[in-house]
């Protein structure tokens with residue numbers, strides 16, 4: 508971490524912040540922040556504040572007990588001016604209509620910042636997936652697919668895994684859709700197992716992009732990767748893949764964690780010797796000589812902090828304690844709006860999720876291309892194309908960051924909004 512960054516952070520004036528926002532409020536505020544930097548038709552901004560459509564469906568299933576239970580499912584479709592809607596499908600007890608809309612807006616920006624020809628969507632079912640048997644989860648997925656069948660499809664809206672769903676869930680969704688369609692339609696969902704049209708390299712793609720963006724950020728700030736100290740919260744698909752790649756490039760991973768706590772070693776952790784969440788769930792601390800709580804991991808004096816577990820972990824309450832030189836967001840929404848404001852005042856750069864973890868949706872796009880062309884790519888090709896896309900997106904965001912003197916988050920949103928607004932201006936409003 509540079510001395511310049513360290514001293515400027517100690518000079519932060521005392522300020523108060525508004526209470527934390529919902530995902531939808533945050534998405535709209537970020538839209539207006541980005542729009543304020545661009546000479547945009549205000550009517551386009553007004554249109555982008557609202558989703559194009561939110562589908563709410565009842566999903567009845569028979570439980571193992573024989574009783575019928577009815578769950579509520581949503582599919583929010585925000586904007587499709589640049590192509591079909593794209594976004595995850597989550598099974599979580601706190602899924603709401605508004606959360607789906609807010610996350611759909613973020614997906615519009617994520618696809619646009621990567622220049623992928625998709626728009627933003629998000630869906631979910633308000634359910635605790637841990638309380639479902641595998642057969643109940645399959646029935647829930649197939650019935651939800653049937654309910655939203657008219658509004659999804661390879662050229663309409665393409666779901667992907669998210670919290671509480673996985674490649675198997677996408678395989679069921681694809682099968683249910685295909686059975687009704689009369690032919691196999693692999694392009695209706697991404698994040699599927701490779702045996703049914705999934706892409707090699709999809710699983711590790713978000714972690715790979717986090718590592719690539721971290722490397723680019725280090726180059727930008729003049730920090731050498733060898734000796735760079737990194738703390739990673741969450742050792743799942745995103746965190747473990749990012750940590751291992753950075754480790755292989757010479758960085759020193761001093762802390763990794765799972766839901767039970769963090770492993771800490773200032774001399775560096777051999778990341779390959781610790782199983783990821785997928786390889787052995789929640790096992791990080793059992794391999795550790797020294798453990799620290801997850802809250803302490805967030806405050807370690809490291810060059811780069813990568814929160815890759817869940818949302819809302821850096822908040823107005825603890826952002827003052829963050830000692831990292833830079834935060835790279837591996838999870839979706841790990842920094843709350845209040846936390847973001849504190850880090851901005853303290854001049855700690857935050858590389859936003861919509862850029863850093865966008866490797867996931869980018870390889871989902873590659874998967875969709877493979878599905879509609881009926882041709883699989885090699886892992887080398889997936890890596891080469893992903894690396895090139897991430898570098899291009901980084902350079903475009905960095906240009907806005909440097910030219911406009913804004914935060915990295917604003918810079919990414921500006922790139923995304925200018926592409927979406929440009930498409931709206933060019934297409935116009937019908938009728």
Ligand code: NAD
Nearest residue numbers: 713741742743744745765766784815816817838839864867
């Ligand atoms: P995962 O389930 O593979 O791993 C999550 C990890 O976080 C596990 O190690 C788990 O133990 C840990 N964890 C859970 N609760 C925790 C807590 N309270 N404190 C500390 N650690 C905790 O999940 P993932 O796929 O790596 O996703 C992580 C984040 O990245 C999520 O926010 C997800 O939305 C986001 N994301 C995932 C993808 C993807 O394709 N996998 C793409 C983009 C963004």
